[in-house]
Amino acid sequence: MEHSPIALSTLTPGFADPVHDTQAVFRTLLDALSRPGTIGVIRDVLPELRNTPVEPAAFAALLTLCDYATPVWLAQPDTALASAVRFHTGAPLVDAPGDAAFVYVHDADALPSLESFAPGSAESPEQSATLLIRVDALTGGAPVTLSGPGILDTQTISPVGLPARFWQERAMLAPLFPCGIDCYLVCGPRVIGLPRTTEAKVN
16 A cells, blocks of 8 residues: 655654553453453543544554554545554555454444454464444443353443444354454443454344
């Protein structure tokens, strides 16, 4: 993907304290994925967002998880976000969803089919895509009941703004386990983790 030189005056800043902030965000993201359905909050470390509508939690996650070996796909064009990700993480941006290790979807209605993303392989299931999907709200929508590892009995979430087909397509990937995709739903500084091991039933 060709790109123009970065103007530092317009570049969206990264973490003020990269080592400490990366560790703090990683703990929040790991906790969200290990306790599916609980809402994690990324506090006090979010960098200033400049010239990009990206959700703060998603930007912090990209800064934390991405490096030169993790291709990123942005579902919606965002020049400022693309420049910031390349500059702060060294991650290459790719043009096709199937080539990405990490994906940011700002408009969930335009989310490609989940089959478009890399599910990993039997030998390397970890080489799969992780999706960061912006939603309008993490509560207030139709209830979805979660079960599986990390959930004592069941956990109910009610995000607003996900297309109904998301849950159907996600269920179709379940037989691929240990392959599959992991997802984070993001809204502002808040995040919900949906690992591939979580079963979801729309009520």
